[in-house]
Amino acid sequence: MCGIFAYSGSGNAVSQVVKGLKKLEYRGYDSWGVSTIAQNSVRVYKDLGAIGGVSALEETHVLPPSEIAIGHTRWATHGAVNLANCHPHLASGKGFSLAHNGIVENYQRLKSDLIKRGHRFQSDTDTEVIVRLIEQILNELSVESGAQCMNDRFAEAVRQAFNQLTGRNTLIVLNAECRQFVGIKDGSPLILGRNGDAIYLASDVLAIAEYTKDYRVLKDRELVSHSLSGTQIQGTETGNSSADIHWQTLDISDVGRSKEGHPHFMIKEIFEQWSSIATSTRDSRERVLKVAARLNNARQVWVTGAGGAYFTACQIAYYLRTLASVPAQAIAAYEVQDYRELLSESDVMLAISQSGETADTLDALELARSCKLETIALLNCVGSSMSLLVDQVFLNRCGPEICVLSTKSASSQIAFGYHLALACQGEMNRADAQLDNLSQALSLRLNESYSMGIKEIAKNLHGARHVYVLGRGAHQAVAQIAALNIKEASYIHAEAFSAGELKHGVIALLEPGTPVILFVNHGDAYMINVAAELKSRGAHLIAIGTKTNELFDEFIELPFAAGETGGKGTLPSAGIADIIPCQLLAYHCATLRGHNPDKPRNLAKSVTVR
Numbered sequence: 346m347c348g349i350f351a352y353s354g355s356g357n358a359v360s361q362v363v364k365g366l367k368k369l370e371y372r373g374y375d376s377w378g379v380s381t382i383a384q385n386s387v388r389v390y391k392d393l394g395a396i397g398g399v400s401a402l403e404e405t406h407v408l409p410p411s412e413i414a415i416g417h418t419r420w421a422t423h424g425a426v427n428l429a430n431c432h433p434h435l436a437s438g439k440g441f442s443l444a445h446n447g448i449v450e451n452y453q454r455l456k457s458d459l460i461k462r463g464h465r466f467q468s469d470t471d472t473e474v475i476v477r478l479i480e481q482i483l484n485e486l487s488v489e490s491g492a493q494c495m496n497d498r499f500a501e502a503v504r505q506a507f508n509q510l511t512g513r514n515t516l517i518v519l520n521a522e523c524r525q526f527v528g529i530k531d532g533s534p535l536i537l538g539r540n541g542d543a544i545y546l547a548s549d550v551l552a553i554a555e556y557t558k559d560y561r562v563l564k565d566r567e568l569v570s571h572s573l574s575g576t577q578i579q580g581t582e583t584g585n586s587s588a589d590i591h592w593q594t595l596d597i598s599d600v601g602r603s604k605e606g607h608p609h610f611m612i613k614e615i616f617e618q619w620s621s622i623a624t625s626t627r628d629s630r631e632r633v634l635k636v637a638a639r640l641n642n643a644r645q646v647w648v649t650g651a652g653g654a655y656f657t658a659c660q661i662a663y664y665l666r667t668l669a670s671v672p673a674q675a676i677a678a679y680e681v682q683d684y685r686e687l688l689s690e691s692d693v694m695l696a697i698s699q700s701g702e703t704a705d706t707l708d709a710l711e712l713a714r715s716c717k718l719e720t721i722a723l724l725n726c727v728g729s730s731m732s733l734l735v736d737q738v739f740l741n742r743c744g745p746e747i748c749v750l751s752t753k754s755a756s757s758q759i760a761f762g763y764h765l766a767l768a769c770q771g772e773m774n775r776a777d778a779q780l781d782n783l784s785q786a787l788s789l790r791l792n793e794s795y796s797m798g799i800k801e802i803a804k805n806l807h808g809a810r811h812v813y814v815l816g817r818g819a820h821q822a823v824a825q826i827a828a829l830n831i832k833e834a835s836y837i838h839a840e841a842f843s844a845g846e847l848k849h850g851v852i853a854l855l856e857p858g859t860p861v862i863l864f865v866n867h868g869d870a871y872m873i874n875v876a877a878e879l880k881s882r883g884a885h886l887i888a889i890g891t892k893t894n895e896l897f898d899e900f901i902e903l904p905f906a907a908g909e910t911g912g913k914g915t916l917p918s919a920g921i922a923d924i925i926p927c928q929l930l931a932y933h934c935a936t937l938r939g940h941n942p943d944k945p946r947n948l949a950k951s952v953t954v955r
């Protein structure tokens with residue numbers, strides 16, 4: 346989940362790395378560190394919390410200017426958030442430093458072996474076993490390998506150490522003796538970038554987009570080694586198969602990295618949904634039609650994802666079932682294993698992920714591929730691990746999403762699912778027109794004054810201990826997303842239930858004044874009954890829909906009321922953008938409680954560990 350960045354080239358490498366880490370900070374923000382080479386040994390600077398300015402770092406004089414550096418922003422998995430556990434980790438003789446993304450799943454066994462061999466540990470991380478393993482292997486290789494050049498020997502030691510690790514891991518290692526860095530990955534991402542003589546390594550393409558147009562996504566178990574003598578990629582299975590680098594050209598700019606005057610990325614990204622909903626379906630129409638034909642013939646379509654993306658998967662499966670009669674079922678990615686016996690070659694797996702790096706979803710796709718299912722991924726990030734794994738990739742094209750919460754990527758993926766369901770039904774043109782109308786309506790009404798109206802409601806809500814969210818049908822998964830957003834941003838305990846569950850248990854939770862958010866379709870008699878039942882037990886009702894009712898204590902009109910774009914039938918079915926009021930509620934509750942919604946505690950945007 347962490348961010349890794351390395352730079353070699355002219356200029357001050359440390360400041361390049363700090364700038365790169367700032368772009369990766371959304372991946373983890375517990376602590377950070379930078380490492381460079383001075384007087385033939387590696388030096389490290391570490392700090393807790395947000396990434397500080399380069400000038401502050403320069404003032405410490407710990408890291409003198411150098412042409413090569415690596416850095417890391419951490420999301421702790423093993424070991425508390427403190428300086429000892431912060432990366433990069435230093436080898437005993439200061440010959441190299443190492444930054445790591447992932448979890449070394451067999452670290453306990455490796456650590457006890459290394460302790461038996463006399464190694465001493467300075468931190469509580471799983472990462473440190475890799476440092477000690479490389480030291481151990483370097484000792485053994487220097488005895489054996491005589492004439493082997495030091496660059497190669499060091500890369501070989503990293504490769505051998507890496508081959509002993511289990512789990513999804515990415516490493517970069519800075520070696521003082523050869524002024525060299527080595528990177529290697531399995532499961533989590535690593536991107537190589539080039540701009541003239543400058544070479545970059547980073548955890549995502551966007552971190553290098555400002556500096557370079559040439560990039561190469563490293564494949565699993567490939568090793569990249571860079572020093573003054575050049576850059577080389579090797580396959581790791583054999584240890585000697587060197588590959589020419591086939592650079593790809595980046596077709597994205599660094600758009601979306603600034604808050605553009607908004608106090609947080611979250612609110613900026615919420616406001617961008619008028620455009621991201623429209624662009625989400627602009628992938629090649631022919632490809633969408635082909636996939637629609639495949640889904641129509643599938644024995645079973647499994648739609649999967651983890652966290653918010655699982656709820657998005659539920660919504661897409663709902664559209665496929667109800668609009669196109671496609672036998673689609675959502676499964677949480679971390680439960681796909683339990684369905685192994687049910688997966689068949691005539692099935693399709695459609696995976697949803699913003700980052701394309703979610704470890705649980707990668708596991709699900711790997712299992713699907715081993716069972717010979719056709720695999721399709723719907724992603725927002727180019728060059729991600731999932732895009733290399735699946736048969737077909739569709740991109741959201743909603744631009745970088747920096748806030749940890751998924752807002753525009755979730756609604757654009759739901760819009761894509763709706764569009765795909767209508768394509769399955771032979772009505773893609775209707776979906777295009779409807780989504781254009783929705784986008785136009787949002788462009789008119791999703792603005793500061795709409796947000797301020799919701800802030801007034803948040804003022805009554807932000808002191809609550811529990812909030813319940815109810816919806817059914819097209820709003821069941823939307824209610825789940827809403828509750829997740831409120832939890833993530835504001836830390837209020839929010840729980841979603843199908844409205845159908847109310848009488849079967851949930852109603853026992855109600856106390857006078859308990860806030861309940863309800864999604865109510867216009868004329869939905871069932872939900873009006875639910876509202877009445879809640880009201881008669883003293884709930885404080887906040888309804889979201891297109892028409893108010895005397896039962897509601899507060900009413901949030903959707904920002905695309907029917908009729909506004911030319912009358913009935915011109916907007917898509919419910920559920921696509923209905924999450925927006927709850928995104929705004931979550932945002933305002935967070936800021937009213939003094940939290941930064943862009944970086945909620947304990948969370949990271951890209952969940953690359955199991």
Ligand code: GLU
Nearest residue numbers: 346347420422423446447
């Ligand atoms: N498992 C390592 C740690 O806890 C790396 C975590 C990360 O990917 O940031 O330090």
